[in-house]
Structures are given as C-alpha cells and as structure tokens.
Amino acid sequence: MCGIAGIIHRNKSGDVGTEMTSMLRALKHRGPDSTGFALYGEPAEGEYVMRYKIAEQEELSSGFHIHKELEERKALVDERLRGLGVEILSEEAVTEYAYRCRIKFDGDMRKMADFIEDVDGVEILSIGEGLELVKDLGDADVVSDQYSLNGFAGTHGLGHTRMATESDVDIRSAHPYWAYPFKDVSVVHNGQLTNYWNFRRQLEHRGHRFVSNCDSELIAVYLADKMEQGKDLEESMTDSLSELDGAFTYLVATTDKLGMAKDTMAAKPMVIYESDDMVVLASEEVAIRSIFPHEVDTFDPYEGEVRVWER
Amino acid sequence: MGTLNDEQHKSYDMGMHTEQLSGRTMQKFFSLDEDGGRFTQPYTHEVDFDKKTDLDIKDMEASEVNTKMRELMAEGYGHIVIKNPLAKHSICVGILNRLKVDIEGSLGYFGCGLIDGPNVRITGRVGWSCAENMMSGTVVIEKNAGSTFGAAIRGGDLVCKGDVGSRTGIDQKGGTIIVGGDTGALSGFMMQRGRMVVCGNAGKDLGEDAFICTSAMVDDYCEGLAVDRLLLDAEGRDVGSAIELIAWGRIKASM
Numbered sequence: 001m002c003g004i005a006g007i008i009h010r011n012k013s014g015d016v017g018t019e020m021t022s023m024l025r026a027l028k029h030r031g032p033d034s035t036g037f038a039l040y041g042e043p044a045e046g047e048y049v050m051r052y053k054i055a056e057q058e059e060l061s062s063g064f065h066i067h068k069e070l071e072e073r074k075a076l077v078d079e080r081l082r083g084l085g086v087e088i089l090s091e092e093a094v095t096e097y098a099y100r101c102r103i104k105f106d107g108d109m110r111k112m113a114d115f116i117e118d119v120d121g122v123e124i125l126s127i128g129e130g131l132e133l134v135k136d137l138g139d140a141d142v143v144s145d146q147y148s149l150n151g152f153a154g155t156h157g158l159g160h161t162r163m164a165t166e167s168d169v170d171i172r173s174a175h176p177y178w179a180y181p182f183k184d185v186s187v188v189h190n191g192q193l194t195n196y197w198n199f200r201r202q203l204e205h206r207g208h209r210f211v212s213n214c215d216s217e218l219i220a221v222y223l224a225d226k227m228e229q230g231k232d233l234e235e236s237m238t239d240s241l242s243e244l245d246g247a248f249t250y251l252v253a254t255t256d257k258l259g260m261a262k263d264t265m266a267a268k269p270m271v272i273y274e275s276d277d278m279v280v281l282a283s284e285e286v287a288i289r290s291i292f293p294h295e296v297d298t299f300d301p302y303e304g305e306v307r308v309w310e311r
Numbered sequence: 312m313g314t315l316n317d318e319q320h321k322s323y324d325m326g327m328h329t330e331q332l333s334g335r336t337m338q339k340f341f342s343l344d345e346d347g348g349r350f351t352q353p354y355t356h357e358v359d360f361d362k363k364t365d366l367d368i369k370d371m372e373a374s375e376v377n378t379k380m381r382e383l384m385a386e387g388y389g390h391i392v393i394k395n396p397l398a399k400h401s402i403c404v405g406i407l408n409r410l411k412v413d414i415e416g417s418l419g420y421f422g423c424g425l426i427d428g429p430n431v432r433i434t435g436r437v438g439w440s441c442a443e444n445m446m447s448g449t450v451v452i453e454k455n456a457g458s459t460f461g462a463a464i465r466g467g468d469l470v471c472k473g474d475v476g477s478r479t480g481i482d483q484k485g486g487t488i489i490v491g492g493d494t495g496a497l498s499g500f501m502m503q504r505g506r507m508v509v510c511g512n513a514g515k516d517l518g519e520d521a522f523i524c525t526s527a528m529v530d531d532y533c534e535g536l537a538v539d540r541l542l543l544d545a546e547g548r549d550v551g552s553a554i555e556l557i558a559w560g561r562i563k564a565s566m
Contacts, residue, residue: 285438299436
C-alpha cells in the first residue's frame with residue numbers, strides 16, 4: 001500500500017524534520033516495513049551534503065567479522081574520496097553503517113558516485129546542496145530518532161512509509177530514491193509500475209544505474225534521464241503519465257520545487273492542502289491534520305494531474 | 312395492502328420508509344403484504360431527536376467512537392455532535408438507526424459506511440469511500456470528498472457540495488448522489504441503479520460498464536463517456552424524465 005507525504009514552505013524555513021516525522025507517523029498503517037525522509041535544508045555555498053551507507057542493517061547480524069569488514073569498507077571509501085580530490089569538511093557516523101558528510105567537490109559527480117559505489121556494500125543515498133536523504137527499517141519514530149531528524153530546519157521535504165510488495169525489506173528498496181546523478185532530486189512513490197523491467201533495460205542501456213529491484217526506483221531514474229535530455233521537471237513528470245504504466249502517485253522534489261503526479265486511472269490516493277505559506281500533500285488527510293491544530297481545507301487531485309510548487 | 316401493526320407504525324413514525332431531500336430512489340421497498348411485519352432493523356433504538364450530546368473523539372479509536380455512538384443511542388440520544396474528528400478513518404460506521412449526527416470537521420476513509428437511517432452533516436471534507444454501502448438516510452458534506460464516493464450505495468441521499476475524486480458511485484445500486492462541483496474519472500463505474508447529479512464537470516469514462524436504470528447528469532463538461540453504457544447523455548438530458556431535471560435545478564439553486 002505505502003504512504004507518501006510532502007511539504008514545502010514558501011519563502012521561509014520550517015521544522016520539516018518534525019513535520020515529516022509527524023506525518024509519516026500518521027501514515028504508519030500504510031506501511032510499517034521501512035521509513036524514509038528526503039529533507040531539504042538551506043544550501044551552503046560551494047558545499048554538498050552526502051549521505052551514504054556501507055551495509056544493510058541485516059548484515060550486522062551476520063557474525064563478528066562484519067564489524068571489521070565495515071571498517072575496511074569505510075577505509076576504502078575514504079581512500080577513494082581522497083583520491084578523487086573530494087574535500088571532506090565534516091563527517092558523522094549516524095549508525096555503524098550510515099554516514100553523513102559535508103564535502104567540497106567540483107569534479108564529475110557521476111564518476112565520483114560510481115567509484116564510491118564500486119566498493120562492496122556501499123550505496124550513496126544522496127548528494128545535494130540542500131538534500132539529505134535518510135531511510136532505514138522501522139517506523140517514522142524509530143528512523144527519526146535514530147537519525148536525529150526532529151528539529152531539522154529546512155524548506156521542504158518528502159517522506160515514505162513502505163509496505164513491501166514487490167521487493168525486499170531492506171534499505172536499498174526503501175524510499176525515497178535519489179535521482180542519481182542529479183544533485184538534490186528525490187522521489188517517493190505509492191503504487192506499482194507494470195512496465196518496470198522493459199523500461200529498466202532501456203535506461204540501463206543508456207548508462208543509468210539501479211541499486212534495487214524496486215519499481216519505484218525506476219521513477220527516479222526515469223526523471224533523471226528526462227532531465228539529462230534537457231526537459232524540465234514538469235515536462236518530465238507529464239511525460240511519465242503516458243510512458244510509465246501502472247497505478248501510481250508519486251512525489252518528486254528538487255532544490256526549490258515539489259511536484260506530484262497521479263496516473264490516468266487515479267488509482268492511488270493523494271490529498272493536498274495549499275496556502276500562501278505552504279503546501280502539504282499526503283496519501284491521507286490524517287497525515288496533513290497531524291501537523292495542524294485547526295481545520296484546514298483540502299482536496300484530491302484528479303487523474304492524470306501533474307502539479308509543481310516552488311518554495 | 313395490509314393493516315399496519317404497532318411495530319410497523321413505529322418504523323414509519325421513525326421515518327425509515329420515507330425519502331429524504333427531494334430525491335427519488337429506485338430502491339425496492341418491502342411490501343407490507345409480502346413481509347410479515349419485520350420492518351425495523353435489529354438492535355435499533357428509540358431515540359429523541361431533541362436529546363443532544365457532544366462527543367469529543369480526539370483521543371478515541373474508531374471502534375471506540377462507533378461503540379460509544381451505539382451506547383448513546385441506547386440511552387435515547389437522537390442528536391450527536393462529533394467534535395475533533397481529525398480526519399480519522401471509519402467514523403460513524405454501521406449506524407442502523409434514525410439519528411441526527413453533526414460532524415464538526417473532516418473524516419478520513421470509510422466515513423459513514425454501512426449506514427441505514429441516520430442524517431449526517433459533515434462540516435469538513437471526507438476521504439475515500441464515504442458512505443460506502445449506505446442503505447438509507449442522508450449524508451451531506453460541506454467541502455470536498457475523496458475517491459469512490461458513495462461506492463455501492465443502495466439508497467439514501469449523498470451530497471457533496473464541493474469536488475469529489477474518481478470513481479464516484481462505483482457499483483451504485485440505488486439512492487442519489489449529488490456533487491456540487493466536479494467529479495473525477497470513471498464516475499458511475501459499474502453503476503446499476505440510482506441517480507447521480509454532477510453540477511460541474513466529469514472526468515473521462517463516465518458510466519463505464521453501467522447498466523440500465525441509471526441516470527447521471529453532468530452540468531458543464533464531460534471528458535468522455537464510457538463505451539459500455541446504455542442510458543447516459545453527454546448533455547445530461549436523456550435520463551428518463553423531466554422530473555429529474557426539475558429536481559436538478561432546485562438542487563443547484565439551493566447549494
């Protein structure tokens with residue numbers, strides 16, 4: 001089933017970490033397997049934030065050797081970053097397998113990402129000027145506490161609670177997905193794509209990488225491919241309505257935008273609250289209501305709709 | 312027609328056999344001659360519509376709310392005002408009684424489902440599948456509604472003054488659905504009986520797989536009608552009788 005939610009503040013920052021945690025907590029019944037956040041903070045000039053993991057959570061229970069193995073993986077990542085000329089401004093080990101670092105890098109982002117992900121078990125969750133992508137097993141409170149997301153100040157964000165239906169319960173199959181190699185682009189999705197494998201083959205032939213067998217990842221890669229061809233976000237999303245097959249509603253965020261698309265059968269829910277100050281979207285109104293103490297007016301977008309809001 | 316006994320009188324007095332609003336339903340009513348006197352739902356209560364109480368459900372689960380409503384009806388309350396619904400799911404479900412309910416706020420999914428008799432007014436909006444399988448009564452929503460609005464209703468009147476999502480009246484088997492604004496795609500999907508009035512636009516494939524004895528009227532614009540459809544007109548005029556058009560005009564004027 002899955003639950004998705006998004007929020008964008010207009011012309012100001014907000015406590016998007018706490019807001020997204022609250023909304024995803026309210027959507028827990030739609031998917032308890034994993035929870036993910038894509039939060040957008042204020043960018044720092046010339047800096048990127050990189051979030052990456054060096055193992056799946058379940059690997060930690062594979063034996064005593066794993067701790068030493070993780071140290072070796074981390075050392076190899078550090079060595080490769082240095083070799084590529086990446087300047088690490090700060091680094092934080094959020095868990096034994098998840099890292100957050102602020103970096104400076106003016107080289108080829110795709111090559112850098114490919115080289116780092118070549119290390120066994122390593123996956124870059126996101127690279128962005130504002131984007132910080134966090135996902136792990138457990139509900140919203142578990143993940144938010146684990147990664148200290150309450151109080152995260154930012155302009156907008158996406159979130160996802162996952163009910164695994166077509167791929168494993170692990171971090172690589174959890175949402176959101178970063179639209180590699182585009183900085184600051186992330187996607188969450190509720191639904192099923194029925195032309196996943198056909199499209200995946202086409203995109204792989206054009207050089208795109210997939211880290212999971214989750215159909216939702218296709219949307220992120222698809223949008224990245226479209227934007228690589230020169231289309232803007234809204235055009236790319238509009239194309240997806242006719243080219244992606246299945247029942248879906250998805251949200252996508254960039255440095256300064258938040259968008260939603262709903263398939264032509266309108267089979268997956270979405271409720272929108274829009275005001276001069278902010279836009280809030282969720283699979284169910286109960287999530288929107290979780291961050292408002294008062295009644296608000298909401299509406300459902302219709303079939304085949306694409307909407308994009310700027311912060 | 313036979314003579315009404317005391318129990319039958321009671322059900323008529325309670326209004327369980329009268330139509331609500333101006334709607335005309337295709338619901339089949341039981342005949343007094345054919346049915347030997349069982350005209351009230353089991354477990355229904357005699358309530359006093361002037362006996363009113365508030366029910367704050369901010370910290371209550373759906374099952375607690377619905378159980379509490381039954382307890383209040385058993386105590387004779389005929390008017391319940393629900394406060395702080397906070398878009399919770401499955402509120403006011405399975406009410407098989409004459410009852411006046413005011414919901415001050417919004418409901419989530421499956422609100423007012425499986426009801427037979429109550430008159431409900433909701434000041435906010437409702438999520439998916441509002442009033443699913445309603446048998447009789449009225450549900451009036453002041454704002455918008457989600458998809459599958461009035462799914463499989465058999466009777467009663469269901470009114471949304473704002474816009475509703477897709478598949479409105481899916482599998483509708485009776486009753487009347489009135490939409491003050493627009494409705495999404497596949498409205499009237501597999502609709503078998505009853506009426507639907509849309510005062511705004513309708514999305515694509517209105518009436519897909521709908522059977523005869525249905526009528527759907529769209530005021531402004533319909534993206535397209537479904538292929539397998541028998542009694543439907545893009546102009547909303549070929550629906551069987553002038554009476555419906557008159558009712559339609561009255562509805563629009565009053566909304």
